[in-house]
Amino acid sequence: MSRGPLKAIVVGAGIGGLTTAIALRRVGIEVEVYERATELRAMGSALSVMTNAVNALASLGIDLHLEKYGRRIELFQIRTGSGRLIKTRPFPDVCRDLGAPSFCIGRPDLQQALLVQADDCRIELGATATGFRHSGAGAEVVFDDGRAARGDVLIGADGFHSAVRGQLAGLDDARDGGYVCWLGIVPFTHSRFTGGYVGHYWGSGQRFGLIDIGHGRAYWWGTKNMPAQDSHHWRGGKEEILRAYTGWADEVREVIRVTPEEDILAVPAQDRPFLERWGRGPVTLLGDAAHPMLTSLGQGAAVAMEDAVVLATCLKAAGDPVQGLRRYEDLRRERTRLLVTASRAASDAQHLENPWRRTLRDLRLRCAPRRRLVAEDTAVLAFPPVPAVDLV
Secondary structure: OOOOOOEEEEEOOOHHHHHHHHHHHHOOOEEEEEOOOOOOOOOOOEEEEOHHHHHHHHOOOOOOOHHHHOEEOOEEEEEEOOOOEEEEOOHHHHHHHHOOOOEEEEHHHHHHHHHHHOOOOEEEOOOOEEEEEEEOOEEEEEEOOOOEEEEOEEEEOOOOOOHHHHHHHOOOOOEEEEEEEEEEEEEOOOOOOOOOEEEEEEOOOEEEEEEEOOOOEEEEEEEEEOOHHHHOOOOOOHHHHHHHOOOOOHHHHHHHHOOOHHHOEEEEEEEOOOOOOOOEOOEEEOHHHOOOOOHHHOOHHHHHHHHHHHHHHHHHHOOOHHHHHHHHHHHHHHHHHHHHHHHHHHHHHHOOOOHHHHHHHHHHHHOOOHHHHHHHHHHHHOOOOOOHHHHO
C-alpha cells in the first residue's frame, strides 16, 4: 500500500466514471480519470437517474441539482400501441415514500451536471487504454501511445467494450437483445405529453417510450424485433420508422415526425451474461464494464452511480485497498445480478409477438393490485446502503 493519500485511476469518463471520480474525491481519495474520446461530447440521447441513485449520492453529501438539468417523473403510464391505457404505475408515490424523486435527463445535461461536481478531478482525454499490469502494490493502465498511469487501485469504468474487462474476462460474450433501438430528442408539445410524463407503449414485437426530459423537450425511443445482423447494421431512415408505427397513438407518430432525421440514432440492444468475478488484485470494474444490462428498467446509469458510492465507501473504510475492492464487489453482486436478470426478463415480456401471450401479459398488468406494483417498484428503486458492520 502506498504512503500518503490513496490514489485511484479511473478508466472512462462516462456516467459511471465521472460519478466514481466525484465519489472518491468526496471521501478524500486522489483520482485521475482517463478517457479515450478527444472531447467530452455525449450522444444526443437521454437516460434516467432514479431514486436509488439520488439517495446513493446523497449518502455521500452529493447533490447534482438535477431539477436544473432534467425533469422529475410525475406520471408513469403503460399503454397499448394505439394509446389505450393499460396501467398507471404508482412509481411517483414510491419515489416519494423512498424520500427522493426520479429524473429523466438528456445525456449531455447529465454529463454537464457531473462535470460541475468533478471540477477538482484530473480528466485526461485522448487516452485509449489497451490493458493493465500490476505495479508494486498497485496497478498501471497502459495506453495505445505507450504511456502508462499508475495508482493504488484501477477502476475500469470504460463501458460495454471495456479494455479493462477485456483483459480480466474477455469480451466475446456479448448477447444480442433481439431488436434495434431508435432514439431521439426534440422540442415537443402534445395534449397527452404533460409535465413529468413517462409513457411506455407496447405493441407486437416492438415498444415505444415518450418521456419528458425538461425544458420543453421530449426524449423518445422505439424498438423493433429483428435479427442481430439487421439491428447491428440498420441503415433505414425516418420513413421506415414511421411505417413501423403505423396505427400507433398520435403522440407516438407525431414525435417521430417532428424529429429531424439526422438527429435519430439507431443502436442494437445488447447485454452480457452476468459476470461473477469483476476484479483481481488492485483492479475492479464498474457500471457497464461490470454488468451491462438491457434498458427495459431504465437502471443502467443509476446502478453505475450506486456502484460508485459503494466503491468509495468501501475504499474509505478499508485498511487495505484490495480488501476494499473485494468488499465492494461482494456488496454489489446480488443487486446487480438481480437487475441484469430482471431487465432481460422485462425486455422479453415487452417484445412478445404472440397475440395470446400479449393479451395475457396486458391483462395481468391491468388487474395487478397496487400493493404488488408498489413492491415491484420499491425493489428496484430502494438503494441498499452499505452495512456499517461490514466496513471495519
